[in-house]
Amino acid sequence: xxxxxxxxxxxxxxxxxxxxxxxxxxxxxxxxxxxxxxxxxxxxxxxxxxxxxxxxxxxxxxxxxxxxxxxxxxxxxxxxxxxxxxxxxxxxxxxxxxxxxxxxxxxxxxxxxxxxxxxxxxxxxxxxxxxxxxxxxxxxxxxxxxxxxxxxxxxxxxxxxxxxxxxxxxxxxxxxxxxxxxxxxxxxxxxxxxxxxxxxxxxxxxxxxxxxxxxxxxxxxxxxxxxxxxxxxxxxxxxxxxxxxxxxxxxx
Amino acid sequence: xxxxxxxxxxxxxxxxxxxxxxxxxxxxxxxxxxxxxxxxxxxxxxxxxxxxxxxxxxxxxxxxxxxxxxxxxxxxxxxxxxxxxxxxxxxxxxxxxxxxxxxxxxxxxxxxxxxxxxxxxxxxxxxxxxxxxxxxxxxxxxxxxxxxxxxxxxxxxxxxxxxxxxxxxxxxxxxxxxxxxxxxxxxxxxxxxxxxxxxxxxxxxxxxxxxxxxxxxxxxxxxxxxxxxxxxxxxxxxxxxxxxxxxxxxxx
Numbered sequence: 001x002x003x004x005x006x007x008x009x010x011x012x013x014x015x016x017x018x019x020x021x022x023x024x025x026x027x028x029x030x031x032x033x034x035x036x037x038x039x040x041x042x043x044x045x046x047x048x049x050x051x052x053x054x055x056x057x058x059x060x061x062x063x064x065x066x067x068x069x070x071x072x073x074x075x076x077x078x079x080x081x082x083x084x085x086x087x088x089x090x091x092x093x094x095x096x097x098x099x100x101x102x103x104x105x106x107x108x109x110x111x112x113x114x115x116x117x118x119x120x121x122x123x124x125x126x127x128x129x130x131x132x133x134x135x136x137x138x139x140x141x142x143x144x145x146x147x148x149x150x151x152x153x154x155x156x157x158x159x160x161x162x163x164x165x166x167x168x169x170x171x172x173x174x175x176x177x178x179x180x181x182x183x184x185x186x187x188x189x190x191x192x193x194x195x196x197x198x199x200x201x202x203x204x205x206x207x208x209x210x211x212x213x214x215x216x217x218x219x220x221x222x223x224x225x226x227x228x229x230x231x232x233x234x235x236x237x238x239x240x241x242x243x244x245x246x247x248x249x250x251x252x
Numbered sequence: 253x254x255x256x257x258x259x260x261x262x263x264x265x266x267x268x269x270x271x272x273x274x275x276x277x278x279x280x281x282x283x284x285x286x287x288x289x290x291x292x293x294x295x296x297x298x299x300x301x302x303x304x305x306x307x308x309x310x311x312x313x314x315x316x317x318x319x320x321x322x323x324x325x326x327x328x329x330x331x332x333x334x335x336x337x338x339x340x341x342x343x344x345x346x347x348x349x350x351x352x353x354x355x356x357x358x359x360x361x362x363x364x365x366x367x368x369x370x371x372x373x374x375x376x377x378x379x380x381x382x383x384x385x386x387x388x389x390x391x392x393x394x395x396x397x398x399x400x401x402x403x404x405x406x407x408x409x410x411x412x413x414x415x416x417x418x419x420x421x422x423x424x425x426x427x428x429x430x431x432x433x434x435x436x437x438x439x440x441x442x443x444x445x446x447x448x449x450x451x452x453x454x455x456x457x458x459x460x461x462x463x464x465x466x467x468x469x470x471x472x473x474x475x476x477x478x479x480x481x482x483x484x485x486x487x488x489x490x491x492x493x494x495x496x497x498x499x500x501x502x503x504x
Binding site (some may be wrong): 108155177225 | 422478
């Protein structure tokens with residue numbers, strides 16, 4: 001049984017807490033948060049504290065906090081004996097350098113507290129300062145996911161950047177398309193089947209092969225007509241992405 | 253029974269042919285294509301012709317052709333008595349103005365011949381020059397899909413533009429993320445769960461609400477670090493989309 005204390009009550013913390021609660025081999029002994037704002041998302045059986053001096057003993061302390069506070073926050077945990085890990089895709093392991101036993105547990109996923117899903121299929125990158133801690137962190141991660149793997153800070157930042165394109169930016173393309181629907185009194189529901197297929201397709205072919213559309217075909221007439229329908233901000237985005245697609249497919 | 257002749261043998265034609273073949277109320281009597289290149293994707297029972305003078309009689313002729321050839325091609329169909337429709341999102345109905353009975357049957361989906369799926373959930377926009385033809389086209393569309401609806405050329409172009417963002421551009425974001433994985437010897441499979449969740453999330457919340465990431469949080473430090481990892485083309489795309497997200501979320 002691996003004893004865990006969770007620090008944070010945001011989207012990542014809530015998802016990790018749910019997964020640990022249903023596992024037989026992890027005991028989530030306590031969670032820390034300053035306020036009880038999100039307490040309804042946590043099982044009432046999990047003890048809560050808002051005082052870092054009252055942290056229970058545990059094998060692993062998980063800091064599921066905003067990137068910008070992790071380093072300062074970790075300086076208040078020097079009294080802790082267990083392994084302390086953060087969950088950020090972009091923070092260096094060194095952010096925890098004030099601690100003797102530190103690591104990273106990075107789930108490659110986008111979390112929203114209102115959504116609930118199994119973590120089993122989600123890749124978790126793990127990294128530790130001390131080689132002996134890797135075994136502990138990996139065995140803990142392997143309880144949560146079928147895909148734990150070692151990932152150093154450099155590679156983690158790369159995958160996080162790739163995830164920004166894969167998730168943040170693709171979602172923003174959905175936002176723009178919804179905006180265009182709203183502006184023209186068309187239901188965004190009309191686009192849901194094509195969005196579903198866009199995501200499913202990449203399990204059967206590479207996104208390079210899946211690319212379609214006016215820029216892929218180098219269809220200048222349609223691109224000009226479409227640009228003319230956009231305001232200046234969106235036109236810039238349309239042009240830049242189209243030009244990049246054209247360069248990729250039509251100059252080789 | 254509605255009799256249909258299909259003209260074209262590309263991705264859209266192949267998907268329409270499959271759906272018509274399994275329907276009880278549409279008889280796909282013939283398909284036309286210049287070559288037999290994609291004939292393996294068509295049921296051998298469907299008659300083929302490469303001669304427009306040998307077209308069978310039908311209620312509806314579907315031109316599933318490249319946008320740029322539709323208008324010229326339609327001028328060779330003036331001898332046809334049935335309703336002639338194209339399937340393009342961006343071509344005006346007027347592209348068929350040399351014909352007395354013309355229309356549009358636009359499925360809002362991205363089609364690849366290697367993929368196979370039901371058309372039932374896919375919205376089909378329909379439009380006709382003659383009001384009396386709308387009934388015929390709508391009843392034909394309603395055999396293929398549960399979501400046929402009238403959509404004029406103006407609105408169709410808007411939804412097609414929205415679909416360029418929702419599909420073409422989001423897929424290109426996947427392509428960039430795969431490129432970043434490849435460049436760093438990281439498997440693109442690591443991002444498949446997050447891409448799946450990105451698409452599924454919008455069924456539970458709007459993409460505006462689903463937006464996460466450094467630009468959404470206005471996290472300048474991470475954005476600068478990430479920009480520095482990109483080549484100049486990708487950096488421009490990263491900056492422009494990030495700036496647009498920042499403007500949307502951080503100035504209101």
